[in-house]
Amino acid sequence: MIFTKEEIENLLRLVSLTNDAELNCEECLALVAEFAEQHLAGKSVSSGLEAVERHLDICDECREEFEALKKTLS
Amino acid sequence: MGRENKQWLRDLRGAVEDRESALTDLRDIVLRNLRKALAGRAHVDDSFLEDSVQDALLRILDRLDQFQGRSQFVTWATAIAIRVALGELRRSRWKDVSLDTVLEGTDHVPDRAIETAPGPEERFERQALIDKMLELIETDLTERQRTVLLAELRGMPQDEIARHLGSNRNAVYKLTHDARKKLKSALQKAGYQAEECATTLPH
Numbered sequence: 383m384i385f386t387k388e389e390i391e392n393l394l395r396l397v398s399l400t401n402d403a404e405l406n407c408e409e410c411l412a413l414v415a416e417f418a419e420q421h422l423a424g425k426s427v428s429s430g431l432e433a434v435e436r437h438l439d440i441c442d443e444c445r446e447e448f449e450a451l452k453k454t455l456s
Numbered sequence: 457m458g459r460e461n462k463q464w465l466r467d468l469r470g471a472v473e474d475r476e477s478a479l480t481d482l483r484d485i486v487l488r489n490l491r492k493a494l495a496g497r498a499h500v501d502d503s504f505l506e507d508s509v510q511d512a513l514l515r516i517l518d519r520l521d522q523f524q525g526r527s528q529f530v531t532w533a534t535a536i537a538i539r540v541a542l543g544e545l546r547r548s549r550w551k552d553v554s555l556d557t558v559l560e561g562t563d564h565v566p567d568r569a570i571e572t573a574p575g576p577e578e579r580f581e582r583q584a585l586i587d588k589m590l591e592l593i594e595t596d597l598t599e600r601q602r603t604v605l606l607a608e609l610r611g612m613p614q615d616e617i618a619r620h621l622g623s624n625r626n627a628v629y630k631l632t633h634d635a636r637k638k639l640k641s642a643l644q645k646a647g648y649q650a651e652e653c654a655t656t657l658p659h
């Protein structure tokens with residue numbers, strides 16, 4: 383199994399964003415609607431929802447789903 | 457139409473007539489939202505959208521108890537429908553790709569890769585960090601963690617990785633989360649700070 387340099391760079395980025403406690407995708411889904419509504423209203427993210435933002439920085443699938451959800455709210 | 461959250465829940469849990477009418481309305485709204493959410497994507501046609509909404513409605517009804525009223529009900533329902541639909545699109549895109557192919561080849565490098573051109577000094581330090589990472593990946597991670605991390609870095613969706621491993625998305629997430637935590641703490645022990653790891657990579 384060989385990691386390329388680019389893959390290591392990407393992994394380093396993910397490692398730098400890593401927290402001891404993170405939401406998983408299921409937990410993210412439960413909160414993403416509220417997060418998206420706040421985001422679109424231009425509100426600062428309320429406490430409890432920062433974890434959603436952090437999950438979206440790490441998880442490509444949830445990020446893609448969030449971007450799609452935003453399109454329905456605009 | 458125009459129901460408040462409480463009304464949605466009451467109708468969807470209510471007598472047959474209320475339930476049917478709420479379901480019809482919800483179906484229309486979710487279909488419209490899904491069409492908007494997935495506009496411009498390949499393989500998204502009416503029949504795909506309708507099938508996705510049908511699957512999503514079952515899942516939404518199944519999870520009504522989990523809705524906490526912290527967003528609009530339809531936003532919450534749409535988020536579930538988007539997960540169902542994008543999950544299906546990913547599945548069909550990846551269905552003929554084996555895990556081995558992904559692990560062997562470098563054809564599936566994700567979009568994230570960013571090349572920068574640091575000075576020689578910086579490049580030397582960066583190379584040391586990369587070498588350290590390669591070492592830690594070998595010494596501190598399990599074979600399964602390496603497999604999942606690499607497949608993900610090459611763009612394979614977590615649901616697909618899970619399918620190949622007979623697992624599920626949450627378990628796959630936990631595997632990579634544990635792996636990242638291990639790497640982070642090993643890097644810290646080796647004298648690297650989290651910020652350093654990301655420095656030459658503009659986000």
Ligand SMILES: [Zn+2]
Pocket residue numbers: 406407408410437441442443444445
């Ligand atoms: Zn996720």
